[in-house]
Amino acid sequence: MATPQHDPQHIATIRIKNLRLRTFIGIKDEEINNRQDVVINAVIRYHADRAVQFNTIDEALNYRTITKKIIQYVEEGRFLLLERLTREVLEIIMSHEQVLQAEVEVDKPHALRFSDSVSISLNAHRGDEEHSLD
Template identity: 60%
Template sequence: MSYQSDAIIRIKNLRLRTWIGINAEEIANRQDVVINVQLHYAADTARVSEDIRDALNYRTITKAIIQHVESNRFSLLEKLTQDVLNIAREHYQVTYAEVEIDKLHALRYADSVSVTMSWRR
């Protein structure tokens, strides 16, 4: 049986701390970022299976994102977003990935500023 449509996995509101920005305070102190990732993959086998090897392992992807974000410094939100997108799209099963990262309190009267990037196989 073929379903011919992707499953969509959403990693919602992954809250991490990293060095992001260019002014002295941003360079000296970690800041909060909120990451949202959307992953599409052909889940035909996983739909009828109970074997984890048939599904996209979002836990492994999330751990790689956490490790990368928390252990590096970024001047630009665009660079951070592209790095996370690269991690999200690494798995051969992923057909589409979208990443949005919010830098909290980046502007005085706004909750956050975000950048969104996507990729399609």
């Protein structure tokens, strides 16, 4: 079977900007016992050929579905490290087979005195072995 050809002009970039959530994040008692703010930004790339051609949500990558999964996972979770939280959000995004590439940055506001926030960013490409949730 022939591999479908994709128009390089139809690689879509979805940006989820400043998704503000509350979760348990950190290693100090105060952090373990109290929810804190995190701010999530994600950049997601996928082939949008069929979405462009057919103009239906069934042919597009549904960013609303992805965002709902992220919200539920983060707000119900407990995390010691920003690195772990960032990786798990990235895995949620990469679990959608349409995604070619994604980058996630998670900010923890007020994590350091005199700083607005501390952030961690990670990225993955389709074919990378680390993106599965197994």
